[in-house]
Amino acid sequence: MENRPQWGTRAGFVLAAIGSAVGLGNIWRFPAVAYENGGGAFFLPYLFALLTAGIPLLIMEFTLGHKYRGSAPLTFARLNKKFEWLGWWQVAISFVIATYYSVIIAWALSFTVFSFDLKWGSDTEGFLFGEYLQYSDPGTVGGIVPGVFIPLILVWIITLGILFKGVKKGIEVANKVMIPALVILFLIVVIRSVTLEGAAVGLEAFFKPNWSQIANPQVWVAAYGQIFFSLSIAFAIMITYSSYLPKKTDITNNAFITGFANSSVELLAGIGVFAALGFMATQAGVSIDEVVAGGVGLAFVVFPQIINEFPALNGFFGSLFFICLSLAGLTSLISIVETFVAGVEDKFKVSRIKSVAIGGGLAALISILYATRGGLNFLDAADYFINQFGVALAGLVEVIVVAWFLKELKNIRDHANNISDIRISTWWNISLGIITPIVLGFMMVQNIITNIKENYEGYPTSFLLYSGWGVAVAAVILGIVFSTFKWQKNMQSVPEQKG
Numbered sequence: 001m002e003n004r005p006q007w008g009t010r011a012g013f014v015l016a017a018i019g020s021a022v023g024l025g026n027i028w029r030f031p032a033v034a035y036e037n038g039g040g041a042f043f044l045p046y047l048f049a050l051l052t053a054g055i056p057l058l059i060m061e062f063t064l065g066h067k068y069r070g071s072a073p074l075t076f077a078r079l080n081k082k083f084e085w086l087g088w089w090q091v092a093i094s095f096v097i098a099t100y101y102s103v104i105i106a107w108a109l110s111f112t113v114f115s116f117d118l119k120w121g122s123d124t125e126g127f128l129f130g131e132y133l134q135y136s137d138p139g140t141v142g143g144i145v146p147g148v149f150i151p152l153i154l155v156w157i158i159t160l161g162i163l164f165k166g167v168k169k170g171i172e173v174a175n176k177v178m179i180p181a182l183v184i185l186f187l188i189v190v191i192r193s194v195t196l197e198g199a200a201v202g203l204e205a206f207f208k209p210n211w212s213q214i215a216n217p218q219v220w221v222a223a224y225g226q227i228f229f230s231l232s233i234a235f236a237i238m239i240t241y242s243s244y245l246p247k248k249t250d251i252t253n254n255a256f257i258t259g260f261a262n263s264s265v266e267l268l269a270g271i272g273v274f275a276a277l278g279f280m281a282t283q284a285g286v287s288i289d290e291v292v293a294g295g296v297g298l299a300f301v302v303f304p305q306i307i308n309e310f311p312a313l314n315g316f317f318g319s320l321f322f323i324c325l326s327l328a329g330l331t332s333l334i335s336i337v338e339t340f341v342a343g344v345e346d347k348f349k350v351s352r353i354k355s356v357a358i359g360g361g362l363a364a365l366i367s368i369l370y371a372t373r374g375g376l377n378f379l380d381a382a383d384y385f386i387n388q389f390g391v392a393l394a395g396l397v398e399v400i401v402v403a404w405f406l407k408e409l410k411n412i413r414d415h416a417n418n419i420s421d422i423r424i425s426t427w428w429n430i431s432l433g434i435i436t437p438i439v440l441g442f443m444m445v446q447n448i449i450t451n452i453k454e455n456y457e458g459y460p461t462s463f464l465l466y467s468g469w470g471v472a473v474a475a476v477i478l479g480i481v482f483s484t485f486k487w488q489k490n491m492q493s494v495p496e497q498k499g
């Protein structure tokens with residue numbers, strides 16, 4: 001009997017899944033996406049996407065991991081030998097993401113320290129790009145930036161340290177500490193935010209429904225994109241995590257809990273972020289539109305400005321915010337790295353220690369590229385292309401393979417229903433067999449057209465070829481290459497499960 005590690009408790013698994021789902025996307029992506037796509041009216045497509053793609057796919061991935069008990073490559077290989085590459089492709093995507101995601105967490109750690117004396121000064125943008133990142137033009141690498149490199153080492157020590165300890169003692173314990181801590185600290189930040197002067201202005205702008213947007217397909221695509229990224233679907237993550245579930249467990253209820261917990265944090269972030277933006281707009285005497293931001297700009301330029309204006313305890317609230325960002329990021333990073341740690345362990349029959357050292361070590365080494373003076377451009381391009389032509393495409397291929405090629409939906413549904421509290425019915429088949437592939441397919445065609453018509457962010461074509469398109473294509477190639485190696489371990493039989 002194989003000794004596959006197992007979660008100690010059901011709460012441990014659920015917290016780890018939530019830990020993966022709740023990431024930077026919840027805090028800096030959701031608020032801006034919702035605002036730009038209809039505000040209050042966005043909740044309709046968003047909820048629809050959650051119920052027809054997010055939760056159904058979570059159920060599917062949880063079931064696959066539980067049933068076949070393997071990392072994504074092993075799970076797909078056991079499902080059908082021809083599709084092992086799909087698992088490796090997703091693992092390769094996760095590998096790419098790990099290399100730059102870790103760098104953003106490093107920034108967040110730096111800014112936690114900078115908060116104490118508001119080191120960024122009044123020109124927060126100048127500080128970020130100049131003094132901190134020492135930005136240089138696209139395509140240039142430049143030297144390593146020590147201010148990023150040092151916290152980056154810390155990020156890897158924490159992450160790999162946790163992974164060395166294994167699933168139960170490492171990942172589970174870390175999430176049991178970090179997720180409750182994140183929720184409490186984030187609640188404090190949000191409560192402070194909504195009690196700021198002008199908060200109501202921001203909240204009104206955020207929730208005000210713009211129904212004229214609802215017929216726009218773009219809005220629906222944005223909703224699906226957000227749900228996909230936000231729930232860590234098609235990253236190989238949820239399959240890997242559910243492969244550590246005990247035999248007697250629950251699938252469907254766990255998927256609903258994970259999905260709704262993640263959305264709750266998004267909603268909370270929307271409220272916190274827009275209340276703070278309302279405060280800032282009021283202080284500056286400008287409209288909300290002039291201060292709205294998402295992503296790096298929101299977290300590292302606009303937020304420091306808001307902290308500057310705080311009536312009291314600036315340093316305290318600033319560091320709380322950046323600690324939240326770090327915790328949300330770290331629990332997600334742990335889950336991404338675990339995908340290739342588990343993949344390598346399964347296929348090449350090496351110990352966890354070796355697998356973490358090799359896989360994690362390699363990711364850490366490559367991440368240094370993004371800690372250079374030209375790193376920001378590489379990071380931006382890699383992030384955009386790996387999401388558009390990695391995650392979203394792998395998700396589309398995954399549903400088509402499982403639902404149409406292998407016609408596995410019925411088996412998966414039976415397996416989930418046998419062990420779960422809640423029974424899934426026809427809506428699940430329709431969601432995965434029809435709705436999700438149509439929406440994702442439409443999204444993909446549109447993405448391809450947009451990116452062929454114009455260069456993302458106006459970057460030079462040659463730069464995008466190797467740092468964007470090249471990265472996305474490399475993930476597919478890596479996936480195929482890894483699937484050709486010989487299994488060092490019994491791949492066919494699914495091992496007996498304990499308890």
Ligand code: PHE
Pocket residue numbers: 020021022023024025026097101229230231232235237332333335336
């Ligand atoms: N789900 C994460 C978020 O919302 C995204 C993510 C998770 C990205 C894991 C990479 C790896 O931020």
Ligand code: NA
Pocket residue numbers: 020021022023025026229230231232262
């Ligand atoms: Na998320």
